[in-house]
Amino acid sequence: MNICVIGTGYVGLVTGVVFSDLGNDVVCVDKLSAKIDGLNKGVMPIYEPGLEEMVARNVADGRLQFSTDLEAAVTKAEVVFIAVGTPPREDGSTDLSYVEDAAKGVARALNSYKVIVNKSTVPVGTGDFVRQVIMTNRRRAVDFDVVSNPEFLREGSAITDTLVPDRIVIGAPNRVVAMRLLELYAPLERPMIITDVASAEMIKYASNAFLATKISFANAVANICEEAGADVTQVVKGMGLDSRIGAAFLSAGLGYGGSCFPKDTRSLLHTAQTFGYDFPLLKATIETNEEQPRRFIRKIHDALGGDDLKGLTVGVLGLAFKPNTDDMREAKSLDVITDLLACGATVKAYDPIAIENTRSVFPHITYGANAYEVAAGADALVVVTEWNEFKTLNFERLASIMNRRLILDGRNIYDPETVRRNGFEYHSIGRVTLA
Ligand code: NAD
Structure with missing residues (x-):
């Protein structure tokens, strides 16, 4: 044809x-x-x-x-x-x-x-x-x-x-x-x-809105887990094994980004409202997603001792909105880096593929050639995108090059106990903080 x-x-x-x-x-x-x-x-x-x-x-x-x-x-x-x-x-x-x-x-x-x-x-x-x-x-x-x-x-x-x-x-x-x-x-x-x-x-819209809702649901559950002393990774595993629920799109983290879910959920909400239906469920999905990076950013501030981050260096791992793409549209790294810079921190960032695209948004931050370059001398290491290569970092090496042993993991890619054993203070999403 x-x-x-x-x-x-x-x-x-x-x-x-x-x-x-x-x-x-x-x-x-x-x-x-x-x-x-x-x-x-x-x-x-x-x-x-x-x-x-x-x-x-x-x-x-x-x-x-x-x-x-x-x-x-x-x-x-x-x-x-x-x-x-x-x-x-x-x-x-x-x-x-x-x-x-x-x-x-x-x-x-x-x-x-x-x-x-x-x-x-x-x-x-x-x-x-x-x-x-x-x-x-x-x-x-x-x-x-x-x-x-x-x-x-x-x-x-x-x-x-x-x-x-x-x-x-x-x-x-x-x-x-x-x-x-x-x-x-x-x-x-x-x-x-x-x-x-x-x-x-x-x-198309109903499918994307449903997947976005699964993500926001997992994040909402994570926020309760944090308060209640439960571990959201175990909770969603237990939920996802139910064939009626399924494990896909049921991970807690920084929320969904990218070129589709944020715009498609808002568009469906707008369509619903033009037909006179308020769609409260979808509204909650969107609000939960917008709140999620704000909660994480508060954790970064709390761990670093407040809102004035002058004199501190933060290493950011992962810039693309998700792994295996260079797409930066509605990436959570944009929220995190914007806040860090506004609070006076020095930011060093690394992503396997998305550095060039990020450079056009943040031309003045330092970009490393790998995770260790970003960690060297940093007061905190923040995981924003769960690229596979970040999952197997050598903690001993990180401990020896960082200024302070502090990891904030926005995607729950590490086992808290392993990180702690290596002498790190570790904050993640929906899991008890181990110091
Ligand atoms: P994109 O922005 O990457 O590409 C769109 C292209 O269309 C651009 O290269 C632009 O120059 C070109 N273009 C715009 N107007 C044109 C015209 N009049 N004549 C010729 N070219 C024109 O967009 P995308 O990510 O490929 O998304 C396209 C559509 O598919 C969107 O509606 C999006 O929501 C949907 N979609 C995207 C994805 C995804 O993962 N990116 C997945 C499913 C659906």
Whole structure:
């Protein structure tokens, strides 16, 4: 099939390369010429395991192209995916201007029947909106259909998630249109669900809001555990083994960040409210998540002796919003570092991949080449992102190079007893503090 994917971010680029790998002819379009120039030279705009190799293979085989020419790409496509950003507005609603621009571009190029697929995460009703934009802006009276095919990939495992998704959701106006997409996804041999367009749009938001709620629930339980002398890691383990509950997304920590959960929960809340429903459960999920880094920052202050951190050096381990990505959107490191700097601390930070992206936000802090460089001379070491390489640090070595043996672990990656045995004061989330 001839496919055009509009937007070469995490979703568009990965979708495009996977469809080309399945034997389709794909043109990935972006309005940023620097991104397209880079891709044409083999330079990936994002870090994603396995992406570079898969792009190189499919470009070499002639099935994958990158272009800024939306009109040419749409003209020859049978299926057009819209995978542009849908950022949040101040009031929590979704900014659909990129989707609208993309839809206008499709409308202008419409030369034959095409299936237009909304892959971006968009509020319920956007399928109708896109249909209307295309109807209004098309130059020829050519027929088309709009389908919702929300994306569930996770950054850091985007290729695998796209090749082996738990399910493929296709929201189509009728079965004939749905079959076009079924055909495209058939080689993956994964479960597919066909719904109407509005239901598919809701599935995406309801799923993300539910996962976010699991995380906030674990964090709320952690906050009680701290007071009650229980250990949240044992509690969620005991809960997660119940097959009705499941262990995924049930870890206590600094809360969820990234480009999806924060904006999607706020967007669903906004949608609910526009329909007159206040959604108190989702409100609590969002509030709990916003409170979680504030509680952790208070712990840092308490451990370091107050709000004036002048003269103290804090090492920050992990900057990306989660491991295996360089994405800094709504990363908890931003809250933590902003506070430390405001209170006068000297910050040294390290992340295996996200340093370059962080440098644009915090150009004046010191970046280390590894965890030990950051720990050297520090008065506290703060774990913000649970990269695997932080889980096996040598505590004896840390003890010998730090100014003070203090670890604040925002992701519960260490065994409290082990850390304490090495002479550290250790604070984590939802577990008794060992000094
Ligand atoms: P992104 O910001 O990484 O990429 C979007 C790309 O679209 C950018 O390169 C931008 O230049 C391009 N673009 C915007 N308008 C354009 C236009 N008119 N023509 C051509 N290109 C245009 O975004 P992303 O993370 O890939 O997310 C895209 C959508 O997928 C969002 O709705 C997001 O919520 C959703 N989503 C993201 C993830 C994720 O993990 N990142 C997962 C599932 C769903």
